[in-house]
Amino acid sequence: PALRIKGLYLVVITIAVAVVFPSLAKIETFGIAEKTGGANGRIIDEKVIPTGLGKALGFTETEPARYRYFLIVAMVLVVTFAVRNLLNSRAGRAIIAIRDNETGAAVSGVNLVRQKVFTFGTSAAMCGLSGTILALDKGFVAEQDFLFPLAVEMLVGLVIGGVATLGGAFIGAFVIVFVKEFSKNVNIDFGLFVLDGKGPFSALIFGVILVIVTFFMPRGIVGSLKPTFMQRVYRIDPKAPPLPENLTRLS
Structure with missing residues (x-):
């Protein structure tokens, strides 16, 4: 449905999803609350520890916070580099064309549906990556965090x-x-x-x-x-x- 709207209406729907999400995380249907932890949240048992490369760079398991910090910095740099290359690529120019003039982009041969799906998917992947990093860094996640x-x-x-x-x-x-x-x-x-x-x-x-x-x-x-x-x-x-x-x- 988001492919049919644009501008202010897309912003409104995005905000509406943010408002509804905490309530959705507490729904018992389909086992959603069991997976998310519901109102009590969920403890993240997984730990971020240095691998072979991390140990070779001087990180140890006794300083997990320091390792997580530099790991997050490295991921931010990689994502920034990837986004910059994306904007300078053919797909990035198509995205910019849609942003500036959707009708003109369609006349120029840009596939609007494909580019919008690609844009939404890429944005969702980056948001999912940032949410994963947040959960692993805090060790606990709940609907109050979002x-x-x-x-x-x-x-x-x-x-x-x-x-x-x-x-x-x-x-x-x-x-x-x-x-x-x-x-x-x-x-x-x-x-x-x-x-x-x-x-x-x-x-x-x-x-x-x-x-x-x-x-x-x-x-x-x-x-x-x-x-x-x-x-x-x-x-x-x-x-x-x-x-x-x-x-x-x-x-």
Whole structure:
């Protein structure tokens, strides 16, 4: 059904799935709650330990957290490299064409259904990989880890970093983590109420940043600063085309 909709309606359906998911994880039908752990969650028994290559690089089983950290960094670099190559490939150009002008892409010969299915599948695979890493790193997973506020944070980070930019994902993630950690250490007494990390302070900061970025950087931080940065890095001076050899310059 997602192939039939686009734009704002696709965003609404994505948010709706995020709202419904915690309830689906607790359904007893078809043994779903038994597999997910239901409301109590599920303990992950599997452990991430260094393999032969990991041990050769100096990792030991006595420091699993250190090994998981560098493993996650390596996976992020691999996924980033893969996505960048994908965007520069024929399939990536087709995806960008669909994003910019779906009708024009179809007229140019792009198979809309195939490219959309490929895009959704690739995105789902990356989300599944990140969820697996999260579960293995925490050692416990429950439906409370995937509530609606998490989906909102992802969208806020996407808009702040820059939609359709690879570097925007890193900027958006940094802003989300920094704001959440910063808000935990804030304690301001206004007399009538106390503003601290236990309240909606992080949500307030997210809202302020989102409004500022929307007004002054509508394409996000990376999308707005990249053209200016590239202009400072290099400049192309137009040159007149060379004259043919059989012609002489008029004086």
